[in-house]
Amino acid sequence: LGLSEESIELTLREQNAVVDAGSADVQNRRVRIAPTGQFASPEDISNLAVRPSILDSLQQGDVERGRGGSSELLRIGDIGTIKAGYTDPPITQMRFDGEPSIAISISNLPGVNVVTMGRAIAARIEDLKADLPVGIELHRVHWQSDVIHESVQGFFISLAQAVAIVLGVLTISMGWRMGVIIGTALILTILSTLIMMKFFSIDLQRMSLGALVIALGMMVDNAIVVADGAVVRMERGMERFKSAIEAASQPSMPLLGATIIAVMAFYPIFASDEAAGEYCATLFSVVGIALMMSWLISVTVTPLQCTMMLKSPTGDTSADPFGGRFYRIFGGILNAAIRLRYLTIAAMVGLLVVSGIAFTWVPRLFFPDSSMPKFMIDYWAPQGTRIQDVAASLRPIEERLLEDERVEAVASFIGAGPPRFYLPVEPESVNPAYAQLVVNVHDFKEINGLLRDLEPWLKAEFPDSQIPLRKFAVGPADTWKFEVRISGGGRANPDVLRAVADQGLEVLDGSPLAGDSQTDWRQRVIKIVPEYNSERARWSAVSREDLAKTTKRTYQGRTIGLYREDDDLIPIVLRQIESERSNIGSIEVLPIQPALSTSTVPLAQVVDGVETRWEDPIVMRRDRKRTITLQSNPILGTTLPTLRASILEKIEAIEMPRGHDMAWGGEHESSTDAQASLIPGMIPAGVLILFTMVLLFNAFKPAIVIILTIPFVAIGITWGLLVTQTPFGFVALLGAMSLVGMMIKNAIVLLDEVNLNLSNEIKPYEALILATKSRLRPVVLAAATTVLGVIPLLPDVFWVGLAITIMAGLSFGTILTMILFPVLYATVFGLKSPARA
Secondary structure, eight states: OOOOHHHHHHHHHHHHSOOOOOEEEETTEEEEOOOOOSOOSHHHHHTOEEOOOHHHHGGGTTTTTTOSSOOOOEEHHHHSOOOOOOOSSOSOEEEETTEEOOOOOOOOOTTOOHHHHHHHHHHHHHHHHTTSOTTOOOOOSOOHHHHHHHHHHHHHHHHHHHHHHHHHHHHHHHOHHHHHHHHHHHHHHHHHHHHHHHHTTOOOOHHHHHHHHHTHHHHHHHHHHHHHHHHHHHHTTOOHHHHHHHHHHTTHHHHHHHHHHHHHTTHHHHHOOSHHHHHHTHHHHHHHHHHHHHHHHHTTHHHHHHHHHOOOOOSOTTSOTTOSHHHHHHHHHHHHHHHTHHHHHHHHHHHHHHHHHHGGGSOBOSSOBOOOSEEEEEEEOOTTOOHHHHHHHHHHHHHHHHHSTTEEEEEEEESSOOOOOSTTOOOOOOOTTEEEEEEEESOGGGHHHHHHHHHHHHHHHOTTSBOOEEEOBSSSOOSSSEEEEEEOOTTOOHHHHHHHHHHHHHHHHTOTTEEEEEETTOOOEEEEEEEEOHHHHHHHTOOHHHHHHHHIIIIIOEEEEEEEETTEEEEEEEOOOHHHHTOGGGGGGOEEOOTTOSSOEEGGGGEEEEEEEEEOSOOOEETTEEEEEEEEEEOTTOOHHHHHHHHHHHHHTSOOOTTOEEEEEHHHHHHHHHHHTHHHHHHHHHHHHHHHHHHHHTSSHHHHHHHHHGGGHHHHHHHHHHHHTOOBOHHHHHHHHHHHHHHHHHHHHHHHHHHHHHHTTOOHHHHHHHHHHHHHHHHHHHHHHHHHHTGGGTTOTTTHHHHHHHHHHHHHHHHIIIIIHHHHHHHHHTOOOTTTO
């Protein structure tokens, strides 16, 4: 018809352009002139009249007949079909239970209670349901407010159980009066801590609530020291009021110093700049508040209660309060250990060495999996696969899942990951060959069985795709736990990088502990390459841009204008009909119209041929170096350290070309960086702890004894984790750090008791034995309350590592405090036992 693509494009742009028609003065007003004529509907585009340009008219001979151009007007609807539709191919798609869906992601403003927001949204949704069109339904993929509410509520139940256990142990062992006194201090400490958390805007969340349980034993310890000291003084005949005052004032400074040391044990977490440090930062704040409030209450409220509730003994006050059978047996063991001090120390050192070796068999884990009743399925089709084919391939997977009675709902996100609804999971970026299914189940305990059933079926049904199954994690997490980066220079040869990566993939494919593996460059894809001949093209006046416009219009479609609909700008796309778009074999005969020509030229006339070649669709760089990353995940039931250890030697044996290097990434790097990030905080914390210990006793030797005792707590931790097969991860490391604070605190109070006895002119050896006996009951009680208090955390997959660490470590740590510490003290200070003397 004599119309060129440029004529249609120019007409569309002129018709729909935003024009400035100026303004006019109307009496005392300045009025803007706004011509109409913009497109109001797709039909307006169809009815738009297009007049051929002069170049188009040359075909009709209008210029030769003396006319400046054709007087004939053509409508766009006469030469093509105009219709409104969605982007084709689509960029992303979503389905819920197999039905087309749209995801709405809502986030709270900073400082807004998520639970309150969730309830408000749920109520509003119920109101809107009545107004929804027939067939439109609202479903929840993830409701964070419910998850948080259940988690916080469950943790408060665990905290209440822990408090009840602690109070029960104290009441049974020390009587109801002591139980009330220490229990009051504990409850007041928890309440005042919650008030201070509100004052400092510390939210109630997993880590802040966990800090209360971690500090529970140390909170009780302060009150136990004061109350037990008052009881002992009364048993020796001291007046009740004076006993309470002295029991609080005499150890007040050592307790304060020990409390500061226990708080500073958590400072490295607060100072960490890694994701794990950010996640756990509130531990330091909440533990610090709780322990300082505990100290304040124990030296104010507790002695007051002692004067009001404790009764002065009516029996013989001259009797030795530590003369009972239990204390005599303990004294005999303690004397024997000190007498055989070198044998005792050698035995402990040997046990520490054995424990260090045994620790290599303890499972390792960075952060545990979440207990949320959902998991993820990542679907990776070969790179270059159309999004329509990926969407079709998901149908049988959705049907299989929905037929399973363990599954509640399935949300499919095609072409990209879902909106970021859970902080530890980073959504995958846009990729037509990718899809992710978020599967909700009725009970999270059924996830493992479901994964075991799905994995072999998926491999059998989709052999050309990679379909890793993933659980949601608690805390910082990596999409691919196993990662090895291979880097070259800025212009490194992709063939060389891929060759090295292929060697690593062979190692992973040969490991029975590795799941699906890939590289972040994915597979190479085919590209169609018309070999443009510039000389022949110039004779035909065809530019590369003319060629590109033709191929793009024919197979994909080219944007030639914009259609405005309210505030939206919708592209107007010109393209061939479906039968021509799908016929790639006709590319050589595509007609190309040069920009300044009235005739068309077949594509084959301006190219030397059309070839297909492979190319890298994705090229990653790290620190401006081309970097390809091996990626994999361990199979279900296997941790990353186990997988890494099994293939470490083979991976590191891969020969690297000159100028290339290899580095570990994934969970190994995250874990290593998280642990390394604690070191900067350990330096000031360590200095302050040492300074406090030296300041309390005005000597270096007491600090040396304490430092020598601490490493042996690893014996209890190792065997506790090994026997229960509980992984040692970052959360278990937090438990170990709290143990250090507890151990130092017990040692400081014991040393203060020794110094008190020395000031009363008791011989050094007797002062040590008497101080150890006097601390036996408080230490054992504090350990028992702490160990039993963390029992409610055992069912929690996140806190179980910390609970086992504290239970096993503190149980053995009590022996260290009561036996090894006096032995080391006697050795460092050169005390002779009576038998040796």
